[in-house]
Amino acid sequence: MECENAEIVRSVRRVTFAGMAINVALAVAKAAGGLMFSSQALLADAIHSVSDLVTDFAVVLGVRYWVAPADAEHPYGHGKIEALVTVFIALALAVVAWELGAHAAGSLCDGKQVAPPGIAAAAIAAVSIVLKELIFRWTRNVARRVKSPALESNAWHHRSDALSSVPVAIAVAVAWFFPSVAWADAAGALVVGAFILHVAWTLAWPALQELVDANMAEKATQVADVARKVGGVRGVHKVRVRRYGRLYQADLHIQVDPSLSIVAGHDLGHQVQEAVVGAGIEVSDVVVHVEPDNKMPAQGD
Secondary structure, three states, rough: OOOHHHHHHHHHHHHHHHHHHHHEEEEEEEHHHHOOOHHHHHHHHHHHHHEEEEHHHHHHHHHHHOOOOOOOOOOOOOOOOHHHHHHHHHHHHHHHHHHHHHHHHHHHOOOOOOOOOOOOOHHHHHHHHHHOOOOOOOOHHHHHHHOOHHHHHHHHHHHHHHHHHHHHHHHHHHHHHHHOOHHHHHHHHHHHHHHHHHHHHHHHHHHHHHHHHOOOOHHHHHHHHHHHOOOOOEEEEEEEEEOOOOOEEEEEEEEEEEOOOOHHHHHHHHHHHHHHOOOOOOOEEEEEEEEEEOOOOOOOO
16 A cells, blocks of 8 residues: 555656646746737736646645555545645635636726737747646546546646637737737636636535535445345445545445344445445445344244
């Protein structure tokens, strides 16, 4: 387990450091381009790239803790730290979205005539789209291999940066080719803000569900199906599953022949536990309550 955790930390940090390097380069290029070519949308996109750096740091620092094994003070492990990191990433995105949207809306409401941005700003946005899409795919692949929700959230943060650059490129091009609609640049920044806010919510909701121990209904159905197939199990009910970091934890009640001895019932409970954990449905721990099935006659009656 320690070797596996160490490999997870290395994989997460390797792809995240690569993302950080790209984010630094893009943030500088977008900020410089936004100032040089008078593009409000590109400046907004530069701030988005800076927010990516913040979340990259959160992942790099957090991964060491959320993969740590259970200990005396944390008998269930440290998996919820990953959910906290994910919520932090979502909040950072939401703040960025609000600031960008408010500034862009203010510019549109002013109604002042503004100079069209330089077309080079669109080229910078186009380069950003390509680079951020590449780092998104790499990060998402690593996240799914190590089953890390926080890293996958950071991957989607990269994707949000790539997609947010699309309206930037379009807005800058429109404003440059048609100077009478130079306000399209501010409108592009407003679209970027709305998109980022949507991404923030889609990342935060699953993490919040984990933090409040919401029941995972689909996973509970999978656990019940596995338990019912174990020989000697007559019924399964009160199945509850919660997400805990990369994996899930479950508890359930099984009904057995009431004539079984305590030892036999105990052994059957262990069989159910081993079957669920070994079923490949990402469940790391199972608590099984054994109770008699009084609705059916005992064997031999």
